Amino acid sequence: MHQEVIMAGTGGQGIMVIGQLLAYGAVGEDKNVVWFPSYGPETRGGTADCTVIVSDGQIGSPVTAVPDTLLAMSQIQIGRHASKIKKDGFIFFNSTLVEDPSKECPDCKSVGVPASEIADELGNMRVANMVMLGAFVEVTKSINLDSVCKALTKVLPSHRQDLIPLNEAALRKGAEYAAKLK
Amino acid sequence: MHQEVIMAGTGGQGIMVIGQLLAYGAVGEDKNVVWFPSYGPETRGGTADCTVIVSDGQIGSPVTAVPDTLLAMSQIQIGRHASKIKKDGFIFFNSTLVEDPSKECPDCKSVGVPASEIADELGNMRVANMVMLGAFVEVTKSINLDSVCKALTKVLPSHRQDLIPLNEAALRKGAEYAAKLK
């Protein structure tokens, strides 16, 4: 197993957090992992990407040339990353905010998840990221959803730990939604 | 004609000034010249040396390895420079302050001038440097004393120009003293 993922959105959307959740979740399954971020402008509102590589073997480059998967939460990130995705790779996109990217990368599989809407239904827009991650895990099976949920305690800052149930709910909602797509 | 001279004393003795007088005097005679200083500590009271090279030809190195002449106004400078002086070169020393350096450089000619005393007689200790330069010019004949006197207007700062007669007197006294030595 060797998965190279780019997660990409806008500052404030919690992209880094879901990247780290995937990383910590993978470690829980004794996989090797590398996470690394890249920001736009130092101020808020710019682009925020992270790369996560999960592998059974040693990981060399933390930089990915041909990612297996893109998880995109803003329109602009489609333009920046979609064309690089591997043939038959996945593009997960928050369909509330992002148009279907099938045109941009015809030979990969686009999976739209109305994450903001689902999150709004859950009562907190800010967990749209978790919805996306839930869908990602369900479809790619990179790791188990439970491993992700377990990682929540490690990744969320101490003053946010009360939000774990909400986050977990969002993860599961995302997974459910994706399961239905199949 | 090619003369390499080191003038050396203590900060405040006017070493740099007599070096520049020699330089400007030489230019007045259409000779090539290089002057360059080296200081001890940035604060006062340290050593103050300058090198003056006067030549009919082009001057390469501003640094002299084997000076033709040393003009020393403090004891410590004898130790620093005397041994470098060329065979048959001159060492001029202010005999009021400096011991006869014949031992330090047996194969060169030592010329003692009681410059501080002579200056004191002239009413201003500070012109001891001029006395030394007068003696130097008289003995080495590097340039004419008149050229040196003419250079006074160029070298002395404007607020010191009233002291030109005194300085000129000191130069001539030094020359006279040296002439008598011969």
Next chain:
Amino acid sequence: MTGTKVFERPKALSDIQHSYCAGCLHGVMHRIVAEVIDEMGLLENTVGVCPVGCSVFMYDYMSCDMIEASHGRAPAVATGVKRMLPDKFVFAYQGDGDLAAIGTAETVHAAARGENISVIFINNGTYGMTGGQMAPTTIVGEKRTTCPKGRDPKTAGYPIKVCELLATLDGPSYITRVAPVSAAGINQTKMAVKKAFQNQLDGKGFSFVEVLSNCPTHWKMKPIETFKWIEETATVHFPLGVFVDR
């Protein structure tokens, strides 16, 4: 819908929307600076100097000539500009990390020289751009990422009151501290900026407007809460007023 437009985007602001966080007063201050430039007819005569800090991109947001200075050195950069172009209008716009930490010497000396420039100082009690660290203006007890238990004067000292500090110098012609967090405060702020700019046109020398500003993101407050905090707490430690006017 008809009527006259009584409020619109000033010309000295460019068309580019700034990327400040929602509710950040940098936006209001840019607008005020731009309005005053418009009203005084200075647009084509202005050279602005922006800092390193959240407002680093101010050069994109203004439509006058702009220079991006290195961190803290805007007063030195502005000095260089003004000395070569004494007839142009030169302002510097700086945050509190920029002006009161790394740029302390440049600020004090531009003020001491009575450099004929206008400085707008955005005091938001934190380093916004780098993620909410302690600033030299952070009030004792406030938590920041580099004083996670609250600023402890025993190890981190006390905030610097820059207006009071500069007011001890003979160079400045105008020093004031304002807080654009109420209707009146916003109007006063604009008046202060105007006076600072006019002073320069009158050749009076260094003028300085300290703006008690906010950082909703790193203060972890809603924008309106930051306004309240400034009115109720910040102004106690940083009293508003005119410190020099001559």
Next chain:
Amino acid sequence: MTGTKVFERPKALSDIQHSYCAGCLHGVMHRIVAEVIDEMGLLENTVGVCPVGCSVFMYDYMSCDMIEASHGRAPAVATGVKRMLPDKFVFAYQGDGDLAAIGTAETVHAAARGENISVIFINNGTYGMTGGQMAPTTIVGEKRTTCPKGRDPKTAGYPIKVCELLATLDGPSYITRVAPVSAAGINQTKMAVKKAFQNQLDGKGFSFVEVLSNCPTHWKMKPIETFKWIEETATVHFPLGVFVDR
């Protein structure tokens, strides 16, 4: 000849004679600092920090441990020392170019932090070591090699009154300005140094003694004339007194 010796070279001064110009008050101030160290029994507990300036060689002249700081950074260096050795006595000794020009930020921030160190500030209105240039403390109208027609506030600004500036901060526990140019002044200076040192031992934080000093060489005055000038002119621009004591 018998009797008791009532005045001798303090132990905290080394045997090396300093190379200051005749009549330079750096010598007197070294002696006073050394005497206070002796009297307070601090010699073996002291780390001194000397500046870049004429007193750069102070490390040779003192017999306590000494550090030669880079130009202007003595307060930062002293901070580093004190933080690692909170139980040792740490002082910095600086000239006005060092402290009030290049070292402005380090000075203001050490003071603002209330850093528990003692700073002796020798204000002689010029850069002695480099040949008599204008200092940030040069009085308007005074001639220096970089303001040969006299300091002109239009281009060179106004002198900085460092005590008054630092007194606006909450960090300092003691700020005073003295002038050791009379019998009384010399005694007061020593008392001030003693108090500044005692404050540190008491853990009170930053203390600061500004000394109106001289530079006979570059002022082009006889030593005794510099004393008169300080009494009659310098003290008008830099009033003596205690600015902070808490």
Next chain:
Amino acid sequence: MAFIEINKELCKGCELCIHFCPKKLIEMADGFNSKGNRFSQVKNNGESCTGCALCAKVCPDVAIEVWR
């Protein structure tokens, strides 16, 4: 009659105008603008707006224009 126009695309949803409007004529709209931001809107068709422009002056994003 005075009125204001809020540029939905410039608005970042900070809600300051809502708090500053003395007539409480502004509210948050549902949904998001194209940048993904919440945004504010005029309520009740702006009935009783005096054109005081306080909303515009406090808006950090210069999203509000005022007519009188």
Next chain:
Amino acid sequence: MAFIEINKELCKGCELCIHFCPKKLIEMADGFNSKGNRFSQVKNNGESCTGCALCAKVCPDVAIEVWR
């Protein structure tokens, strides 16, 4: 009886002690010390010195010791 000792080799001839001595007991000596500096000396064998130590306190070169 109080007296002072001026270390001729340390003295740089600044003359401050001369001005500070309330009894005017100090004067410049003729000649130079080994460093080429002028130096001061006690006049009249120090008659009437009170040991006030003002000369010593003002001496930048710590050249004066005082006995009482």
Next chain:
Amino acid sequence: MAAKTLMKGNEAIVRGAIAGGCRGFFGYPITPQNEIPEYMSALMPEIGGAFVQAESEVASINMVYGAASTGARVMTTSSSPGISLMQEGISYIATAELPAVIVNMQRGGPGLGNIAASQSDYFQAVKGGGHGDYKLLTLAPWSITECYNFAAMAFDLADKYRAPVMILADAIIGQMIEQIEVPEKVESHPVEKPWATNGCKGRKHNVINSLYIIPKDLEEINLKLQAKYALMAENEVRFEKTQTDDADLVVVAYGATARISKTAIDLARKEGLKVGLFRPVSLFPYPSAELLKMAEQGKKFLVVEMSHGQMLEDVKLSVNGKAEVSFYGRSGGMVPNPLEVLDKIRELLGKSNGSCGCGCCCGKTQKTEVSK
């Protein structure tokens, strides 16, 4: 042995430094290394160490100068522009022979640049960005584990040589999270510091100084420093070779680009290309002898950097004309990806015919240079 945990590079620097005995941190915020002062501000008080957020990088490095003078193990960290501001202070520290650790998490330059990764401060680190003939023992970690270990080891090296040690990393290394097995205890070798200025009880006073007004004295200090650097060159050369034995082409890269190159080499090997990796770990002292040896075996070299060719010069100086040296570089925060490096490898091996394998001056975003 502790279990594997995930850690960010910046955090690993902090934890490694503390394990290595660091008890004083002086720094100023700058992206991409802000986690270092942030962690330090939380941890130092807990272990009785000192944390000061300085007013600037100039103040930071001078606080380090003072703190190191006391004999304590202390450090500062910053990123490119901040490190530039420290150059005077670093030169002083080197001259006064003070042990201290400096970390540069390089970002895109020159100027204010940006906050992405770069390796464009190599010259500054190893040739001397400050004035005078000093050197910095420079270590380049390529993993989180190395961040931790090098941070700890740096204090030993600094003490051993009474010299400043630099850890030269970049935004990728600093921001990256990966597994690390945190050792339960780090080998640490504190030394006596009889030179420290900590009060002269029972001894002559100590002086920390970099002023030697008499040129002869200063030259002697310089010769002493040079001798120290020669000793470092003898003892502290560190590098790693992977699959170089049979390689026709050896990729030379350090830090993040070495990892990227490693993946490219793995891909190239799959294509049957005989490529290896030479990773300098100490950038000063530089592993020149090892490169020369390989050059003499007839291997060619490809230097990969996030710069316009800085370490390239040290490679050329090492092989001294005995081998072909090519270059692939990106800059300004652009990070080469493994395929770009692979392309370059293919090109060099495909067209190689003993003489200059030219035709390599390709495209806008890469700079290629071949010298024989």
Next chain:
Amino acid sequence: MAAKTLMKGNEAIVRGAIAGGCRGFFGYPITPQNEIPEYMSALMPEIGGAFVQAESEVASINMVYGAASTGARVMTTSSSPGISLMQEGISYIATAELPAVIVNMQRGGPGLGNIAASQSDYFQAVKGGGHGDYKLLTLAPWSITECYNFAAMAFDLADKYRAPVMILADAIIGQMIEQIEVPEKVESHPVEKPWATNGCKGRKHNVINSLYIIPKDLEEINLKLQAKYALMAENEVRFEKTQTDDADLVVVAYGATARISKTAIDLARKEGLKVGLFRPVSLFPYPSAELLKMAEQGKKFLVVEMSHGQMLEDVKLSVNGKAEVSFYGRSGGMVPNPLEVLDKIRELLGKSNGSCGCGCCCGKTQKTEVSK
């Protein structure tokens, strides 16, 4: 043509700069270049220019940044420690493509060092002491006449390339007095500066900036800078060759050491030794091609510097293993005298036998290195 007059190096810098159109000076005192700000403070007001004694070197270089942004011809000067403090600012100026002139009158280093002459800031000047891949066009005068001429010319070059230009001299050159024939008028080529920030009347607003938050953009800036440096390498290489045609050994030296070597070579020629002088005048761009040509002719090289071997690396990179390169250096303010250089020449020519002429590792105060 004016008559010959005596002038000090520092004064010649001032007068040359003014002749070259300098109208703004921003500086901070430091020995051995204090005469420059002193003369500037007297002269600038007379010609309607600006003089500011800055509060520090950091402020100086940033004032230059601002002043240069307006399109004016401006400069700063300092010496080693002060130049180290300017490294961040210099990197900004290079990135923002501002024309400006910086003079370094090098003194003994590292650290506070002393005020005697040295050439130990070569790396800092030509490799980039600040962060990022920038370069400084660097000129090294060896006479008072060149101080004057280069100071004037530097402003033209700075404008031509929109780049900072450094004059790298030392305490000897700065403090030396010798004859100069001051030209009545200096060729000066002012250029249009449509990019200058001087009020946006009748045009779009101008921005002076070094922030490019998007790596691609910053890489493009870097490529633009690299292209500029390549252009400099094409057009601005300056050097002087004396008696190299028949020489077996070529001494390579710049500035003061070139003069000293010149005398040594004259003495050696008198002894029948075939020695010549190669004097790089531009240190960046470096006259590599010329050195390589001579290397290919079979000549050997002796590099003489007041450092522990900095320009030496550029000589080695130039000849790329094709010639033997030896070194003689002094440091810390120690200045080699012509006889020391002569001894070294004798030794190299006397023992030369085609292979490495070793046995040269002599004495404490000199460092010798031979590489083939």
